[in-house]
Amino acid sequence: MITTVIISLNVLQIPQDHSGTPTSRFGKRARPLLIAFGALLWLCHASLYSGQSLAVPYHPIDALISAAGKRYRRWEKENTWTGTLGMAVVNYRTRYGRHAPPNFDKWYDFAIERNSTIIDEFDNIFTDTLPFYSLSPGELRRRTAEDIAQLDNGVEGITIRNGKAESVRQIPEDHQWQLDAILNMMKDFVEYLPDMDLAINLNDESRVVVPYEENEKIYAAAMGAFLKPMRRRPRNIFSRTRAQGWPKISNDSIEPFHVSKPFEPIFDTFGSAHCHPQSAARAAFPWNTAKLCQRCLTPHSHPLGPFPNNSFAQDICHQPDLSYLHGFYASPSSFRGVSQLRPTFSQSKAPGFRDILYPSPWNYADRSGTVYAPNDSFPDVSFQEKEDTLFWRGTTSEGFATANGRGAWKGMTRQRFVAQANFPMEQNVLLPYIEEVNRWNYHRLSTAQLQAYFHTNVSIGHPIARCMWFDCDDQVNFFDRTHIDFQTHWRYRYLFDLDGAGFSGRFIPFLQSRSLPFKTTSLFKEWWDGRVMPWWHYIPVDPRLVGLYSTLAYFMGVDTTGDDQAVERGMDIKWKGRVEEAEKMAERGRRLAEKVLRKEDMEVYMFRLLLEWGRLVDENRDEIGFTL
Numbered sequence: 182m183i184t185t186v187i188i189s190l191n192v193l194q195i196p197q198d199h200s201g202t203p204t205s206r207f208g209k210r211a212r213p214l215l216i217a218f219g220a221l222l223w224l225c226h227a228s229l230y231s232g233q234s235l236a237v238p239y240h241p242i243d244a245l246i247s248a249a250g251k252r253y254r255r256w257e258k259e260n261t262w263t264g265t266l267g268m269a270v271v272n273y274r275t276r277y278g279r280h281a282p283p284n285f286d287k288w289y290d291f292a293i294e295r296n297s298t299i300i301d302e303f304d305n306i307f308t309d310t311l312p313f314y315s316l317s318p319g320e321l322r323r324r325t326a327e328d329i330a331q332l333d334n335g336v337e338g339i340t341i342r343n344g345k346a347e348s349v350r351q352i353p354e355d356h357q358w359q360l361d362a363i364l365n366m367m368k369d370f371v372e373y374l375p376d377m378d379l380a381i382n383l384n385d386e387s388r389v390v391v392p393y394e395e396n397e398k399i400y401a402a403a404m405g406a407f408l409k410p411m412r413r414r415p416r417n418i419f420s421r422t423r424a425q426g427w428p429k430i431s432n433d434s435i436e437p438f439h440v441s442k443p444f445e446p447i448f449d450t451f452g453s454a455h456c457h458p459q460s461a462a463r464a465a466f467p468w469n470t471a472k473l474c475q476r477c478l479t480p481h482s483h484p485l486g487p488f489p490n491n492s493f494a495q496d497i498c499h500q501p502d503l504s505y506l507h508g509f510y511a512s513p514s515s516f517r518g519v520s521q522l523r524p525t526f527s528q529s530k531a532p533g534f535r536d537i538l539y540p541s542p543w544n545y546a547d548r549s550g551t552v553y554a555p556n557d558s559f560p561d562v563s564f565q566e567k568e569d570t571l572f573w574r575g576t577t578s579e580g581f582a583t584a585n586g587r588g589a590w591k592g593m594t595r596q597r598f599v600a601q602a603n604f605p606m607e608q609n610v611l612l613p614y615i616e617e618v619n620r621w622n623y624h625r626l627s628t629a630q631l632q633a634y635f636h637t638n639v640s641i642g643h644p645i646a647r648c649m650w651f652d653c654d655d656q657v658n659f660f661d662r663t664h665i666d667f668q669t670h671w672r673y674r675y676l677f678d679l680d681g682a683g684f685s686g687r688f689i690p691f692l693q694s695r696s697l698p699f700k701t702t703s704l705f706k707e708w709w710d711g712r713v714m715p716w717w718h719y720i721p722v723d724p725r726l727v728g729l730y731s732t733l734a735y736f737m738g739v740d741t742t743g744d745d746q747a748v749e750r751g752m753d754i755k756w757k758g759r760v761e762e763a764e765k766m767a768e769r770g771r772r773l774a775e776k777v778l779r780k781e782d783m784e785v786y787m788f789r790l791l792l793e794w795g796r797l798v799d800e801n802r803d804e805i806g807f808t809l
């Protein structure tokens with residue numbers, strides 16, 4: 182094994198000096214590898230959008246922002262509540278084809294009291310719970326109990342009886358706080374919840390996968406149960422005998438049913454299992470892993486540039502290259518997968534996963550590193566006063582670098598981003614050609630030019646984590662590390678956000694701030710998906726990072742004055758960029774977060790989710806519901 186790694190490190194090359202001496206702030210100790218087989222830190226995409234002649238008639242980002250604005254305004258109009266309970270009940274039936282769950286009136290009052298502007302649209306809850314209608318209430322209870330019973334499985338239980346909730350067992354404090362945060366989130370409405378147990382996933386990684394071949398059956402069964410004609414007069418009450426229905430949770434070790442091993446790649450076994458067998462993700466095609474897989478990128482990019490269309494970018498079935506470009510797929514730290522529909526409540530999930538989303542305890546409990554708390558020493562000044570810099574600090578926590586010869590860390594998005602931001606490879610960047618008439622050209626910029634024109638302050642913020650042996654040493658040698666206080670972020674205009682082992686807890690604080698978040702099109706969907714609009718409240722970036730510099734150029738502008746070589750070559754550009762647009766976008770995100778991402782909104786979401794779930798596990802689920 183060790184031999185393999187030494188060989189693969191030997192093929193790493195010292196980057197060529199493309200244009201004078203790059204003023205790198207990066208890797209004082211080591212500047213290995215630029216383009217070598219298996220060296221993923223810089224995906225070779227130099228030829229993409231090549232040619233000085235590739236002129237573009239308008240800037241794709243203008244179009245994406247304008248389309249996102251239209252979409253958002255439509256959404257906002259539909260989700261600014263001015264109605265009554267009666268209207269909410271009718272809207273529920275129209276939207277979801279069944280009665281609202283029992284105690285819907287209690288939920289409605291709760292939501293109105295907390296000024297929730299969203300009353301109708303809880304599509305995430307609908308899509309998350311729908312497949313579980315394929316299982317009987319008894320089976321759902323049994324599977325829940327099994328998951329909770331299994332010790333050290335990453336799942337713990339919350340039990341609700343007679344309007345009181347508690348955790349099934351005490352667990353070490355570094356996890357117990359999560360259960361406590363959930364209990365806290367529930368405390369103001371738990372009296373309206375029916376007796377039930379909940380299986381809570383304490384890991385960041387999602388875990389429930391239903392293979393494509395099973396999926397169709399499950400949906401057919403779910404729809405069958407779901408589409409029975411609605412009773413005219415449902416009973417507005419959960420069954421009284423529910424408590425007996427829940428199996429007693431014992432500590433008896435049961436047969437483990439999670440089959441994945443930690444640190445193993447999971448794209449083929451779990452990540453793409455929900456994809457069509459003929460899809461690129463499952464019918465693997467060969468490509469050079471040092472090169473950009475263009476077929477994986479273009480389907481979800483704007484036709485004129487590498488700018489992602491988020492809704493499609495979150496479909497991974499055309500993106501087999503993600504198997505080594507994301508830590509979650511390449512080498513997850515604590516993934517416990519199961520290829521069977523199991524009711525598991527998780528904070529985020531990757532495409533195709535069937536976990537049930539609930540609002541993250543990290544955000545609800547204000548855990549450090551996830552709270553927006555500027556003060557006099559760390560003020561959140563106006564956008565214009567902030568430094569014109571793209572900023573990121575984070576840990577190497579996306580996946581586990583196992584020193585197994587695959588060098589998985591070189592593919593992980595965080596590590597690639599740090600490399601790319603500090604020592605960008607020569608590439609084509611979309612710049613104004615005739616700004617007044619909105620004409621744009623792809624210009625080839627060298628490493629030194631990219632470093633000079635675009636300010637970034639990006640590094641690993643903590644000791645190198647989640648690694649073994651030489652995969653630790655290699656990263657220690659490769660990355661500079663500088664620690665900061667989380668509240669330092671607000672000094673900078675542009676804040677980058679990247680997935681970790683699961684979702685990123687910082688995204689909400691970033692939105693709350695006056696800075697503008699950039700975010701790689703995340704694998705991980707959270708409870709707020711659909712409320713926050715890419716290209717309207719934040720800037721999405723493809724995880725291959727191909728569009729990063731063109732996007733930075735759009736907002737930061739470019740000034741080649743003083744770069745004689747560039748001017749000689751006809752690239753005489755002095756453009757201030759769309760700074761005002763960036764400021765507006767940052768303000769829109771801030772207002773949105775104050776409106777629909779508050780702790781109150783998390784409670785409202787959780788309450789509604791648990792009423793839905795309560796009905797789903799009720800023996801009489803077809804007979805109960807709320808009507809006026």
Ligand SMILES: *[C@@H]1O[C@H](CO)[C@@H](O)[C@H](O)[C@H]1NC(C)=O
Pocket residue numbers: 294295296781
């Ligand atoms: C709801 O809005 C009203 C009026 O703006 C305000 O007085 C009240 O404090 C708000 N309640 C919550 C829970 O935010």
Ligand SMILES: *[C@@H]1O[C@H](CO)[C@@H](O)[C@H](O)[C@H]1NC(C)=O
Pocket residue numbers: 350351430431432
């Ligand atoms: C199960 O184990 C937990 C912790 O190991 C312990 O606190 C609890 O009392 C046990 N429960 C039963 C029913 O044995």
Ligand SMILES: *[C@@H]1O[C@H](CO)[C@@H](O)[C@H](O)[C@H]1NC(C)=O
Pocket residue numbers: 248490491492493
């Ligand atoms: C994004 O992709 C979705 C799904 O393919 C498509 O419906 C939508 O029109 C696309 N949007 C843009 C702006 O290209």
Ligand SMILES: *[C@@H]1O[C@H](CO)[C@@H](O)[C@H](O)[C@H]1NC(C)=O
Pocket residue numbers: 554555556557558559666668
């Ligand atoms: C400001 O916040 C920082 C970091 O959270 C904290 O260490 C410091 O004590 C605070 N300063 C003041 C003046 O409140």
Ligand SMILES: *[C@@H]1O[C@H](CO)[C@@H](O)[C@H](O)[C@H]1NC(C)=O
Pocket residue numbers: 206638665669672
């Ligand atoms: C990067 O950011 C840190 C934290 O704010 C700061 O101390 C450092 O001076 C910055 N580096 C550069 C080169 O601006």
